[in-house]
Amino acid sequence: MTRPTHLDETGAASMVDIGAKPATQRRAVAGGRITMSAAALEAIRSGNAPKGDVLSTARIAGIMAAKRTADLIPLCHPLALTHVGVDFEWEADGIAVRATAATAGPTGVEMEALTAASVALLTLYDMAKALDRAMILGDIRLLEKSGGRSGDWRAE
Numbered sequence: 001m002t003r004p005t006h007l008d009e010t011g012a013a014s015m016v017d018i019g020a021k022p023a024t025q026r027r028a029v030a031g032g033r034i035t036m037s038a039a040a041l042e043a044i045r046s047g048n049a050p051k052g053d054v055l056s057t058a059r060i061a062g063i064m065a066a067k068r069t070a071d072l073i074p075l076c077h078p079l080a081l082t083h084v085g086v087d088f089e090w091e092a093d094g095i096a097v098r099a100t101a102a103t104a105g106p107t108g109v110e111m112e113a114l115t116a117a118s119v120a121l122l123t124l125y126d127m128a129k130a131l132d133r134a135m136i137l138g139d140i141r142l143l144e145k146s147g148g149r150s151g152d153w154r155a156e
Contacts, residue, residue, distance in 0.1 A: 023104055023106050024147045025102070025146075026108050027147060028142065035136045036128065036132045036135040055095075058124045067084065073115070118140055
């Protein structure tokens, strides 16, 4: 049986040594969604939310969060990200988020993409909570990744 990568020989939490791993192009895409009332959705869509431009603020928050992932997730390595993008899609009962992170380095960017998607959704909630406190955040997951030893992967 192989030992989990984030535990040392004594079982203590440990950051994986990536010093000998080759730098490769890596990319990850994560997504999630927030459901809300029709009134809240319309206020965001029309630009009439009480706190202003909800989507722009959530996009910036997601990008900033991806850059700070190593500060939030204890055993993540700080990465030199080459790209972070956060996009939104209107749905009948809410908004879907899709976050992309990329780097040229020795470890993947899945956590950065997931962090960007999560914080973008949290920001959507924060910006619209005066309109609907019952909003539901969910379906946060990795959608695809490329690069590295394990190669490409795509959710079904």
